[in-house]
Amino acid sequence: MTDNIADGATHRATDAKTVSEGRTSFRRLFAQFGTFAIFVLLVLLASTQSDVFLSERNIMNVLRQMSGIGIMAIGMLFVVLTRGIDLSVGSIAALGAVASALLIQQYPLLVAIGMVVALGAMCGAISGFLVAFLRLPAFVITLAMMTAARGFALILSNGQPIMPGADGAPLSAFGTSFTLGFPNPALLMFALFAVAFLVLNFSRFGRVVKAIGSNEEAVRLSGISVSWHVMAVYVISGALASIAGILVTARSGVGSAQVGVAAELDVIAAVVIGGASLMGGRGGVINTFIGVMILGVIGNIMNLAGVPGYHQQVYLGVIIVAAVVMQHGTSFLRR
Amino acid sequence: MALVELENITKSFSGIHALSSVNFALEAGEVHALVGENGAGKSTLMRVLGGEMRPDQGTVSINDEPVRLTGPIDAIRRGISIIHQEMALAPDLSVAENIFLGELPARIGWGDLRRKARALINRLGFDIPPGALVSELSVAHQQVVEIAKALSRDARVIVFDEPTAVLSMGDAQRLLEIIRNLRSQGVGIVYISHRLDEIFDISDRISVLKDGRNVDLVRPDDTTVDGLIGMMVGRPLSQLFGEKPDTEIGDVVLKVNGLDLPNGVAGVSLELRKGEVVGLGGLVGSGRTEVARAIFGADPIKAGAIELHGKPYRPRSPKDAVRHGINLVPEDRKGQGIVLDMAIGKNMTMANTSDVTAFGFFNARRERKIVDGLIQSLRVKLDHPSDPVSSLSGGNQQKIVLAKWFHSNGDIVILDEPTRGVDVGAKTEIYSLIHRMAAEGKAVLIISSEHAELFGLCDRVLVMGEGRLRGELLPDRYSEENLLTLSIAGRSQEEQEAAA
Numbered sequence: 036m037t038d039n040i041a042d043g044a045t046h047r048a049t050d051a052k053t054v055s056e057g058r059t060s061f062r063r064l065f066a067q068f069g070t071f072a073i074f075v076l077l078v079l080l081a082s083t084q085s086d087v088f089l090s091e092r093n094i095m096n097v098l099r100q101m102s103g104i105g106i107m108a109i110g111m112l113f114v115v116l117t118r119g120i121d122l123s124v125g126s127i128a129a130l131g132a133v134a135s136a137l138l139i140q141q142y143p144l145l146v147a148i149g150m151v152v153a154l155g156a157m158c159g160a161i162s163g164f165l166v167a168f169l170r171l172p173a174f175v176i177t178l179a180m181m182t183a184a185r186g187f188a189l190i191l192s193n194g195q196p197i198m199p200g201a202d203g204a205p206l207s208a209f210g211t212s213f214t215l216g217f218p219n220p221a222l223l224m225f226a227l228f229a230v231a232f233l234v235l236n237f238s239r240f241g242r243v244v245k246a247i248g249s250n251e252e253a254v255r256l257s258g259i260s261v262s263w264h265v266m267a268v269y270v271i272s273g274a275l276a277s278i279a280g281i282l283v284t285a286r287s288g289v290g291s292a293q294v295g296v297a298a299e300l301d302v303i304a305a306v307v308i309g310g311a312s313l314m315g316g317r318g319g320v321i322n323t324f325i326g327v328m329i330l331g332v333i334g335n336i337m338n339l340a341g342v343p344g345y346h347q348q349v350y351l352g353v354i355i356v357a358a359v360v361m362q363h364g365t366s367f368l369r370r
Numbered sequence: 371m372a373l374v375e376l377e378n379i380t381k382s383f384s385g386i387h388a389l390s391s392v393n394f395a396l397e398a399g400e401v402h403a404l405v406g407e408n409g410a411g412k413s414t415l416m417r418v419l420g421g422e423m424r425p426d427q428g429t430v431s432i433n434d435e436p437v438r439l440t441g442p443i444d445a446i447r448r449g450i451s452i453i454h455q456e457m458a459l460a461p462d463l464s465v466a467e468n469i470f471l472g473e474l475p476a477r478i479g480w481g482d483l484r485r486k487a488r489a490l491i492n493r494l495g496f497d498i499p500p501g502a503l504v505s506e507l508s509v510a511h512q513q514v515v516e517i518a519k520a521l522s523r524d525a526r527v528i529v530f531d532e533p534t535a536v537l538s539m540g541d542a543q544r545l546l547e548i549i550r551n552l553r554s555q556g557v558g559i560v561y562i563s564h565r566l567d568e569i570f571d572i573s574d575r576i577s578v579l580k581d582g583r584n585v586d587l588v589r590p591d592d593t594t595v596d597g598l599i600g601m602m603v604g605r606p607l608s609q610l611f612g613e614k615p616d617t618e619i620g621d622v623v624l625k626v627n628g629l630d631l632p633n634g635v636a637g638v639s640l641e642l643r644k645g646e647v648v649g650l651g652g653l654v655g656s657g658r659t660e661v662a663r664a665i666f667g668a669d670p671i672k673a674g675a676i677e678l679h680g681k682p683y684r685p686r687s688p689k690d691a692v693r694h695g696i697n698l699v700p701e702d703r704k705g706q707g708i709v710l711d712m713a714i715g716k717n718m719t720m721a722n723t724s725d726v727t728a729f730g731f732f733n734a735r736r737e738r739k740i741v742d743g744l745i746q747s748l749r750v751k752l753d754h755p756s757d758p759v760s761s762l763s764g765g766n767q768q769k770i771v772l773a774k775w776f777h778s779n780g781d782i783v784i785l786d787e788p789t790r791g792v793d794v795g796a797k798t799e800i801y802s803l804i805h806r807m808a809a810e811g812k813a814v815l816i817i818s819s820e821h822a823e824l825f826g827l828c829d830r831v832l833v834m835g836e837g838r839l840r841g842e843l844l845p846d847r848y849s850e851e852n853l854l855t856l857s858i859a860g861r862s863q864e865e866q867e868a869a870a
Contacts, residue, residue: 237732316711
């Protein structure tokens with residue numbers, strides 16, 4: 036009798052396993068390549084609409100335009116993986132833009148950049164501490180940081196664009212020139228994505244960050260400090276946002292507190308289009324990169340097709356929803 | 371005429387009978403108690419009555435008329451209300467809103483609603499302001515609101531599932547008063563409790579369930595507490611537990627002295643020795659899990675001293691505890707033990723990455739080797755270690771949690787309900803793993819609601835009741851009767867006999 040029950044149970048477990056695996060592999064396939072498929076479709080569509088689209092110059096343009104959003108999206112991905120959100124990236128970028136234009140006038144280039152990145156990291160550390168250790172909601176805390184950091188940038192710049200003049204020349208030289216045919220900001224973005232890929236997939240830190248988003252309590256009860264890891268992702272996000280700000284100053288030669296207004300929305304959109312779940316635990320670096328590119332290509336096509344700016348915003352909204360439905364739609368239907 | 375009658379109810383889950391041809395009848399104006407061990411089928415039977423679960427066979431009749439309950443709402447409409455152990459109130463709504471939740475009119479007349487709510491609460495002999503928020507009320511008052519909610523729906527049958535488990539003595543007495551009051555108003559009451567003194571105090575009839583079957587139906591005057599416990603227990607120990615290896619029990623490794631916790635656990639002292647398997651028994655809610663979590667640093671400690679290998683130890687976090695060699699297999703496997711979406715192998719190495727990482731990065735080959743070793747050693751049945759843990763059966767998922775701690779290799783292992791929801795085959799394997807841990811010289815503390823499991827595995831069993839350590843059972847005194855009496859009454863069976 037006992038044996039029968041045991042046997043039955045084992046068989047059922049095996050059956051359940053095959054079923055769920057079939058489903059998992061299908062989902063996995065879609066999660067992995069769904070974003071890429073959307074990207075390919077968009078590129079094909081765009082190339083039929085415009086001859087300019089596939090020109091080297093246009094491609095490089097898109098890459099350079101998206102480098103700031105892309106760098107911020109890396110930080111956002113880490114935050115979102117822990118089930119958090121960082122609304123302050125656009126403002127921290129503005130702070131970075133202003134601070135770099137100011138500091139570069141007094142310090143050597145690398146020292147100034149180091150100080151600006153540290154400033155961004157500190158903003159992230161403040162949000163991160165409040166979220167991770169005091170358990171305050173990330174949405175509210177980073178909303179507060181969004182206001183405060185922008186205000187700080189306005190104070191520093193006195194509301195005026197900062198022109199570093201001759202002191203800014205080396206930074207501008209970096210921001211506007213090309214290496215191996217690629218714009219430098221885009222190369223920096225590639226490099227940061229590569230590092231993020233290694234960290235997220237092969238490091239202990241990356242694995243813990245992903246696990247926290249799936250089951251924070253299990254991570255804590257495995258003897259891992261959840262709080263330090265959560266705080267760290269906000270530090271990373273803040274530091275990367277300030278780098279994005281430095282790039283704007285580098286490209287334009289001016290440090291303005293108006294940089295990156297509403298950029299956090301583009302950044303979140305890119306991460307979500309890349310298939311990351313705002314419920315945490317799910318998302319990848321490569322897909323986030325493709326998400327950033329999709330966002331860039333959509334804007335680019337509409338510009339090339341001469342769609343007026345206000346209309347573009349409406350279409351963008353629709354396209355984001357469509358992309359996310361394609362990503363998650365099948366699993367919604369299943370439930 | 372029976373108010374409700376359950377006839378020949380059979381219900382099985384994945385081939386195992388939770389209920390086999392169970393009969394249960396309730397008259398108007400009667401308190402009918404339902405007793406049995408954990409897993410005897412009480413809750414399942416009540417879920418059938420409450421429309422939450424449809425029986426495989428058997429009929430449910432209300433007022434002698436067979437009905438098919440389509441769901442909880444249907445049952446409520448037919449006058450059956452269940453007051454669950456975990457209350458189903460909305461904490462941020464007022465008392466009145468909670469009472470009438472689900473039948474609030476489109477246009478709410480607040481004055482009218484509050485008057486009605488007050489009337490219902492008064493009918494129960496209480497005076498709770500209807501405008502107060504539920505979250506501001508004591509647990510006892512929250513229960514009153516639950517009962518008022520049932521009355522507002524004209525409940526003629528009210529099921530109380532362990533209502534006094536969360537109440538103080540005084541509040542429990544008042545609750546019993548309410549129940550007597552309801553009975554005199556003609557309400558039929560099903561009363562489930564582990565506190566047998568209450569059962570004798572209040573019930574008109576007592577149904578005893580064991581392993582999903584009716585054992586007996588008695589009147590309280592015709593039996594005694596001992597007689598009732600005798601009916602509830604007495605399952606022979608099977609060969610399930612395997613041979614206990616001959617391990618030498620060594621020095622004390624963990625010593626807890628006068629542990630007080632903010633959640634009601636008080637004055638708990640215990641010792642664990644090297645190579646020893648110690649059980650922590652008692653009813654659900656007696657504070658066993660709380661003690662385990664406090665030793666593991668998962669919850670704060672109010673007072674008391676812990677010594678680890680003779681040195682003072684005050685765990686600040688689970689991280690701290692793991693560093694000191696204390697491991698915990700938590701009771702809620704899916705919520706606390708594993709990361710379901712993460713790969714099996716990654717879950718296994720999560721608690722100890724020191725030998726699979728260098729400079730913070732994983733060495734894939736080394737990790738794979740260790741994971742393969744653990745899979746073999748624990749006989750986990752899986753397709754590939756990169757599959758998510760969610761693809762495994764419950765028993766194999768539990769083995770992943772055990773594997774995680776095997777790899778972490780602490781010298782004190784606490785297992786909280788290690789075989790809950792695990793099939794028989796995996797159970798036996800988990801038991802042999804526990805033996806192995808002891809043989810390797812670890813000190814093992816097992817919490818289990820399956821008392822037979824404690825007796826089959828442990829060198830001695832500590833018994834808790836209401837947040838206190840009530841006593842210790844050695845193998846020569848292992849019996850469920852002894853354990854239950856110790857937990858409930860604070861005295862063992864023999865002590866009671868000696869006193870009598």
